[in-house]
Amino acid sequence: MEEFVRDISLPEIKEKVLVDKPVSMENCQRLKKTTNARICVGRAGERFKTETLLKFRADHAIAMDTVWSYVDEKIVDRLGFYKIQTMVKDKEEYIRRPDLGRIFAPETMQAIKKDCIQQPDVQIIAADGLSAYAINANLEDIYSIMLDGFVEKGYSVGTPIFVKYSRVATMDKISEALGAKVTIQFIGERPGLATGESMSVYMAYEASSQKPESQRTVVSNIYKDGIPSVEAGAQIVYLTEVLMREKKSGVELKI
Amino acid sequence: MRQEILSVGIDLGTTTSQVIFSRIAIESLALTAIPEVKITDKTIIYRSEIYFTPMKNIGVIDVEQLKQIILAEYEMAGIRKEDIVTGAIIITGETARKENAADVLNVLSDFAGDFVVATAGPDLESVLAGYGAGAAGLSEQLPEKIINFDIGGGTTNAVVFVGGQVLDAFALDIGGRLICLDEQHRITYISEKIKALIQTLGLVLAIGARADLLELVKLTDAFARMFLQISLGEILDEETKDLFIEHLHQGWQLQNLMFSGGVAEFIYNEHEIKTLEDVNLFGDIGPLLGWSIRKHLKNMPLTLHVAKEKIRATVIGAGSYSLHISGSTVLFDDTIVPLKNLPVLKIKNIKSMQEEIINKRCLFPGQMIAIAFAGAAAPTYFQIKEMATAIIAGLQGAEQPFIVVVEHDFAKALGQTLQRLAGNKSVICLDCIKTEMGDYIDIGKSVANVVPVVVKTLLFKN
Numbered sequence: 043m044e045e046f047v048r049d050i051s052l053p054e055i056k057e058k059v060l061v062d063k064p065v066s067m068e069n070c071q072r073l074k075k076t077t078n079a080r081i082c083v084g085r086a087g088e089r090f091k092t093e094t095l096l097k098f099r100a101d102h103a104i105a106m107d108t109v110w111s112y113v114d115e116k117i118v119d120r121l122g123f124y125k126i127q128t129m130v131k132d133k134e135e136y137i138r139r140p141d142l143g144r145i146f147a148p149e150t151m152q153a154i155k156k157d158c159i160q161q162p163d164v165q166i167i168a169a170d171g172l173s174a175y176a177i178n179a180n181l182e183d184i185y186s187i188m189l190d191g192f193v194e195k196g197y198s199v200g201t202p203i204f205v206k207y208s209r210v211a212t213m214d215k216i217s218e219a220l221g222a223k224v225t226i227q228f229i230g231e232r233p234g235l236a237t238g239e240s241m242s243v244y245m246a247y248e249a250s251s252q253k254p255e256s257q258r259t260v261v262s263n264i265y266k267d268g269i270p271s272v273e274a275g276a277q278i279v280y281l282t283e284v285l286m287r288e289k290k291s292g293v294e295l296k297i
Numbered sequence: 298m299r300q301e302i303l304s305v306g307i308d309l310g311t312t313t314s315q316v317i318f319s320r321i322a323i324e325s326l327a328l329t330a331i332p333e334v335k336i337t338d339k340t341i342i343y344r345s346e347i348y349f350t351p352m353k354n355i356g357v358i359d360v361e362q363l364k365q366i367i368l369a370e371y372e373m374a375g376i377r378k379e380d381i382v383t384g385a386i387i388i389t390g391e392t393a394r395k396e397n398a399a400d401v402l403n404v405l406s407d408f409a410g411d412f413v414v415a416t417a418g419p420d421l422e423s424v425l426a427g428y429g430a431g432a433a434g435l436s437e438q439l440p441e442k443i444i445n446f447d448i449g450g451g452t453t454n455a456v457v458f459v460g461g462q463v464l465d466a467f468a469l470d471i472g473g474r475l476i477c478l479d480e481q482h483r484i485t486y487i488s489e490k491i492k493a494l495i496q497t498l499g500l501v502l503a504i505g506a507r508a509d510l511l512e513l514v515k516l517t518d519a520f521a522r523m524f525l526q527i528s529l530g531e532i533l534d535e536e537t538k539d540l541f542i543e544h545l546h547q548g549w550q551l552q553n554l555m556f557s558g559g560v561a562e563f564i565y566n567e568h569e570i571k572t573l574e575d576v577n578l579f580g581d582i583g584p585l586l587g588w589s590i591r592k593h594l595k596n597m598p599l600t601l602h603v604a605k606e607k608i609r610a611t612v613i614g615a616g617s618y619s620l621h622i623s624g625s626t627v628l629f630d631d632t633i634v635p636l637k638n639l640p641v642l643k644i645k646n647i648k649s650m651q652e653e654i655i656n657k658r659c660l661f662p663g664q665m666i667a668i669a670f671a672g673a674a675a676p677t678y679f680q681i682k683e684m685a686t687a688i689i690a691g692l693q694g695a696e697q698p699f700i701v702v703v704e705h706d707f708a709k710a711l712g713q714t715l716q717r718l719a720g721n722k723s724v725i726c727l728d729c730i731k732t733e734m735g736d737y738i739d740i741g742k743s744v745a746n747v748v749p750v751v752v753k754t755l756l757f758k759n
Contacts, residue, residue: 066440072460183678187710194717245330261330269331269626269706270675276709277626281330 050093051100060084060091078236101235108230108238109137113174113204121185123168123204124158126150130207143209154203154219162200164192164282165222169208173230176241180264181228184243184275188226191279197286210244210258217249224285225249226278231262239265243278247291257292259285298325299337300745303376305384305409306616307367309350309401311391312450312474312559312581314363315609316345316370319617321383325625325745334625334747339617343374347608350392355486358392358401364408381410383741383749385619389422389611391451391472391488406637419454419468419542421753423447425614427456427463430557431605433618437461443553443602444528447610448560448586450474451488452542454611455527457549465549468542471520473560473583480580482508482573494519494536510573513582517589524590528554528599555602556590557610563587564594565603623748624729628712633698633723634748636665636740641702643734644670647684654691665697667740669732671704681707685714698723702730702738702750 048055059070061084070082083094090098110133118125127150129142136143146154166188168181185202192199200222205212210229217225224247231240242262249257259281264274285291299322306317322338351362371378386405388398395401426447427433436443436458447454451472457465470490477486484504487495495502498519500512523537530550538545556564564587570576576585594601606613623629640661644650647670654668668688673680688701699715699722701708712726725740730750732738741749 069440069460186678190717191713259330266675272676272678272681272710273626273707276713277331279713
């Protein structure tokens with residue numbers, strides 16, 4: 043029979059109590075359920091046990107992969123997103139030059155203006171950010187529930203746009219180009235050691251590069267063990283109504 | 298953002314009745330646009346006197362006198378009925394089995410405040426007493442399980458906690474007032490529940506006769522041994538089994554125990570008993586039962602923890618711990634609440650939700666029902682639409698709003714989808730609430746974007 047190496051990235055490894063002879067196994071398990079931190083893992087002398095160390099490295103590897111991977115364009119194509127790219131040429135430049143990840147070439151700006159719906163009530167943007175996996179894992183569910191919600195509320199929804207090599211501030215440029223009332227951007231969060239699939243949603247009323255960062259309302263931690271994408275989507279539909287009604291967003295808005 | 302709500306607890310026991318008012322703080326921590334809402338503080342602001350439960354005669358509670366007592370307490374506390382946001386009236390022990398108990402609850406719950414729930418049921422009572430006594434809180438710090446026995450006049454309510462969670466809850470026909478004495482120490486009452494036990498033990502105890510201290514001690518010692526058997530996880534005698542109400546316990550071996558209820562006062566104090574005068578302080582055998590338990594606990598491999606509240610444990614549990622709050626992303630409709638006593642239709646398998654709703658709906662003819670299920674931790678939008686479609690189809694023809702209660706965090710998504718697909722019918726969809734088939738729920742008005750919910754198991758089954 044063929045032997046396989048165990049997959050150390052499996053979640054059950056994370057749930058395992060590695061303390062030798064714990065006073066109460068039940069309590070260790072209960073404690074572990076309350077946090078993603080690596081507790082109740084025991085030790086070998088003064089250091090981690092091999093299993094803990096390997097798991098740590100595996101999680102770190104996921105974080106590295108996340109940053110260096112690409113959004114599955116089949117997903118954005120299927121959902122009908124219009125695809126553009128910032129001034130950044132490749133991943134390395136994306137990491138080194140955050141400033142270029144916030145702006146577009148003049149041709150790109152013109153193309154947006156020419157090809158996309160003008161003056162929508164709601165403009166939706168998907169951005170890769172620091173985690174392509176976050177978009178792959180969450181985009182379809184969150185976008186679909188929001189779209190149905192906006193249509194039902196009678197809002198006009200702009201052409202959905204996917205931005206490659208994007209930082210958060212691209213939403214201001216797109217909002218300015220199209221004259222959107224509420225702009226909503228999905229973006230992959232900087233990965234941690236707990237997950238590489240966490241996504242944030244930034245939203246702003248009349249988003250503008252002239253306004254401070256505090257113009258944005260944010261929902262973060264969207265992934266399967268955080269806030270489920272459908273639930274975040276439902277909350278954003280609700281928040282959009284608030285933004286439209288109050289005509290403001292971010293810290294100015296008391297929710 | 299911090300909001301405070303006033304809560305009332307009313308406990309109508311076999312022997313005594315009391316009222317407390319507490320202030321519950323609900324805090325909303327909004328780091329992002331999805332706030333984290335928690336109950337952060339519970340402060341008891343008023344404790345009533347402890348009254349003898351007014352009875353017209355054996356078996357009938359005096360509703361009028363009870364109303365007067367409670368009205369006077371509201372006045373003394375300076376609290377108006379309109380200010381009460383939530384709370385619970387709990388009718389406990391043997392009182393719950395009185396003829397007019399259901400009427401009493403109905404009358405009092407309207408009288409005490411809009412969203413004050415009437416509740417009874419030995420298991421729920423056990424859990425509330427355990428919270429009120431402080432056993433639940435203490436269990437979070439203990440490495441092992443802890444049991445709390447709340448010994449009242451007619452019944453004992455027991456709950457096992459581990460790490461703040463309920464592991465088991467049950468009740469027994471053991472109490473301080475199963476035998477009553479007059480001033481001449483003559484026996485005036487022996488509860489039906491223990492007549493078989495008295496016979497098995499061969500005790501000479503008869504109504505009208507002067508009580509014999511040694512005979513009484515034999516009885517209370519037998520009760521004390523039962524508490525030990527249960528705590529130590531030993532095999533139970535037949536006599537002990539007979540005293541369980543509705544169902545047996547799960548049989549854990551325990552190291553930590555706590556006592557609350559009126560009898561507990563005599564477990565923790567040093568009151569010595571040498572004569573019938575020492576026993577007959579309240580016209581019953583409560584002090585003797587406490588003394589017997591205290592005596593039997595010596596040299597046992599059990600750690601006795603002091604309860605934070607003894608005689609008031611149940612009322613505090615009812616007033617401060619009966620309330621749950623929903624998750625913070627939900628769909629509510631404050632125009633149709635408070636909703637009281639909605640029977641829970643619990644779905645076993647969400648794949649066959651529509652059929653289950655149709656099949657079980659007829660169990661609650663003419664009643665507004667709440668559909669409940671656990672659901673997946675992170676459902677897809679496709680799954681959400683499937684759930685909504687099944688609920689709408691299952692409830693077709695029912696003249697009621699959609700009321701759905703789920704465990705995992707997706708109520709806003711499901712609620713919005715329901716609203717969309719059902720054409721803007723009224724919807725309440727709440728999450729982070731666990732229920733079982735047979736439970737009833739009450740739903741209150743939203744506070745800081747969360748919805749107060751009370752989940753209860755009623756004793757009064759038809």
